Amino acid sequence: MSRTDSVATPDLEFGPDGLLTVVAQDAETREVLMVAHASADAIERTRETGLGHYYSRSRDELWQKGQSSGHVQRIEEVRVDCDGDAVLYLVDQAGGACHTGFESCFYRTLDGEVVGERVFDPDAVYE
Amino acid sequence: MSRTDSVATPDLEFGPDGLLTVVAQDAETREVLMVAHASADAIERTRETGLGHYYSRSRDELWQKGQSSGHVQRIEEVRVDCDGDAVLYLVDQAGGACHTGFESCFYRTLDGEVVGERVFDPDAVYE
Numbered sequence: 001m002s003r004t005d006s007v008a009t010p011d012l013e014f015g016p017d018g019l020l021t022v023v024a025q026d027a028e029t030r031e032v033l034m035v036a037h038a039s040a041d042a043i044e045r046t047r048e049t050g051l052g053h054y055y056s057r058s059r060d061e062l063w064q065k066g067q068s069s070g071h072v073q074r075i076e077e078v079r080v081d082c083d084g085d086a087v088l089y090l091v092d093q094a095g096g097a098c099h100t101g102f103e104s105c106f107y108r109t110l111d112g113e114v115v116g117e118r119v120f121d122p123d124a125v126y127e
Numbered sequence: 128m129s130r131t132d133s134v135a136t137p138d139l140e141f142g143p144d145g146l147l148t149v150v151a152q153d154a155e156t157r158e159v160l161m162v163a164h165a166s167a168d169a170i171e172r173t174r175e176t177g178l179g180h181y182y183s184r185s186r187d188e189l190w191q192k193g194q195s196s197g198h199v200q201r202i203e204e205v206r207v208d209c210d211g212d213a214v215l216y217l218v219d220q221a222g223g224a225c226h227t228g229f230e231s232c233f234y235r236t237l238d239g240e241v242v243g244e245r246v247f248d249p250d251a252v253y254e
Contacts, residue, residue: 011235011237011239021148021162023150023159023162025159030157032150032152032159032215034208035148035150035162035208035213043237047237077236077242078236078237079233079234079235079236079237079242080233080235080236080237081161081162081232081233082225082226082227082229082232082234083232086162086232086233087233087237088159088233098209099209100209102209105208105209105210105213106206106207106208106213106214106215107206107209108138108206108207109204109205109206109207110138110170110174110205110206110207110214112138115204115206
């Protein structure tokens with residue numbers, strides 16, 4: 001399916017590229033895990049399956065977080081921001097969210113200090 | 128200044144529009160407050176002043192959060208994501224982050240249920 005041919009979800013304002021911004025937050029630790037994008041189809045798949053889905057701009061395809069790594073995101077709640085162009089996935093994150101092995105993609109400060117926790121070895125997870 | 132004529136900040140990957148995505152999170156309550164964008168200048172102003180700055184795509188200008196409302200964001204830490212195209216402002220948020228009067232812009236679920244806390248009366252804050 002293309003980015004736009006699913007039923008419109010109420011209150012959501014997709015951009016000219018058919019995408020909106022998604023922030024994923026761990027519902028328990030409250031860590032902000034990652035920022036990515038979603039198409040209407042990705043939002044629908046997330047609702048239907050209870051697993052975090054996104055749209056990859058670089059690969060130009062819908063993807064389920066954890067499909068290859070097993071590090072799925074079980075959705076506890078999806079929230080929408082005031083102007084409807086960003087959503088918040090509150091998730092139970094299996095493993096770690098970041099492909100580098102950290103719990104969160106935001107594992108460094110602006111000055112380069114590593115403040116995040118490494119929770120898995122990426123060489124053991126990704127071929 | 129234009130979006131691009133300041134000194135490049137290490138590790139940051141600005142998009143073709145000269146912007147990256149910013150997530151603001153309350154450092155104490157851990158609520159995700161808002162999603163917006165920043166230019167290199169906005170990041171520099173944030174570093175220099177210790178107050179959250181952004182770039183408004185609709186008004187095409189740099190802005191300081193709270194400049195009119197007084198609801199400034201005192202920066203505790205700025206984090207960068209793995210690929211450098213999103214940053215996380217960890218802030219001490221005065222008042223509320225959302226122009227609607229809620230603490231967070233993410234005050235509703237995808238089904239429209241209001242789950243956020245209203246912390247100020249927007250009619251009393253904005254003219």
